[in-house]
Amino acid sequence: MAAIPGEGSVSITVGSGADARRIAVRLRPGSGPPLVWLGGFRSDMGATKAMTLDAWASREGRALVRFDYMGHGESGGRFADATISTWLADARAVIATYAAERPVLVGSSMGGWIACLVARELAREGASAPSGLVLIAPALDFTGSLMWERFTPEIRETIERDGAWMRPSPYDPNPVPITRALIADGRTHGLLDAPLDPGCPVHILQGMDDPDVPYTHALRVVERLPKAGTVLTLIADGDHRLSRPQDLARLLTAVAEISS
Template identity: 55%
Template sequence: MTATNDNATAADFIEVGEGADARRIAVALQPPAAGNTLAHLVWLGGYRSDMAGTKAVELAGLAARLGTGCVRFDYSGHGASGGAFVDGTISRWLEESLAVIGHAGKTLGTRRVVLVGSSMGGWIALRAVAELASRQDIEIAGLVLIAPAPDFTAELIEPNLTEAERTALAERGQFEEPTPYGPDPNIYTLKLIEDGRANRVLTGVIETGCPVHILQGMADPDVPYAHAVRLMEHLSGDDVVLTMIRDGDHRLSRPQDIAKILEAAEVLAHGQ
């Protein structure tokens, strides 16, 4: 099943997992112009976001202007992908991310990539770098981390659980929390929280082997800017830039925010 979006990007599906664990993942691959050697841009979305969001679409637009490839997709339980959202974990969404990157390698010839991760996608980007380090077919040219939320289950959710939420996790395996970003509440499962502990990255030195640019709003109500500072302290490389946006919120979707994000992605795509 194939469709075409406004950016002339082929939208297709790949199968990830086996048997009862199999799920169809919606993927949008934007091919590079002939002879273009810039790193391809890979979008890693946030919790409950999808590849049709403002930042993802703007990133695809940048790739088109640069003539390079762009990879977008929806995690299982998100957007056009199959699977139940409540089955989602960091490990599961990481598996899908790696599968999509591998698929892009076969389909687009993707060999060098800039991972652009928003919120939870920043956590998945850091885990993906570690998983891809031993592979010879993919080189990480850089990371752009937008309001990154590594270890958010252990660092931002668990310490702030109410007694009612702890009871709901114990009795129902999940709890709901209102969100200003839509009519439906966020759902956090015990499975997600337990898996998050196994995927923590803020436990020692994080070696990415590539340049990293973090963009963080100081008015972010969801991920305190101190979290971004802490992440920077764990990154081992010297080539790490942290841009604080004083009035920026968590989404960083205003035109001026997106301009900064695209500038960072373009610099890293060029290998500068």
């Protein structure tokens, strides 16, 4: 394992041959279990919650690793060519290189799914579990339950026929390609049909006014987790982003408590 070498930007190559891509990483050295930011679908490591966590880590002297998945932010590769397996491999590579010693995984939306998948893979390998998970509107299994199952027959037909559907986004002026490969690959990573034990404490922050990941989805996640060590905070007027000052304060409190 390579320790965090110093504050700054680095990159690693994940995959080989035609699948090789450059993954951009930003490092903040410090003490304690390293924090790893796992961003959401189409988000990046410069987003509000990630930068708020970075500022907190700087003040507290905590080690922090941020990165962009393939096709996101500063990393290489085309978004439309990636799947959950791709982004999971990116996360595993970054964690193995810079935060292998029982990190605290902080995952937002899709990043919550990735965090849980990382924890499950570590358990299967007999490796040390993370120190804790802080999950913001965790979108476990979202390609199925929050996408495919919600799509109209016409949208499904377009994806099956054309290989992709360009989905309008309230967060991006450009439509988002939802590919047949993304949907199919997502089915291989389902977590909500069986018990899920990440081997560490979990704190979920969930807005009840979230139009993208309903709070009932967070309840399904909680049902799969062990009762001991699992905390769910519901924010009645919270949206999907949870980026208001009061939401960010809750995030930092949860991270401080779970990583102390």
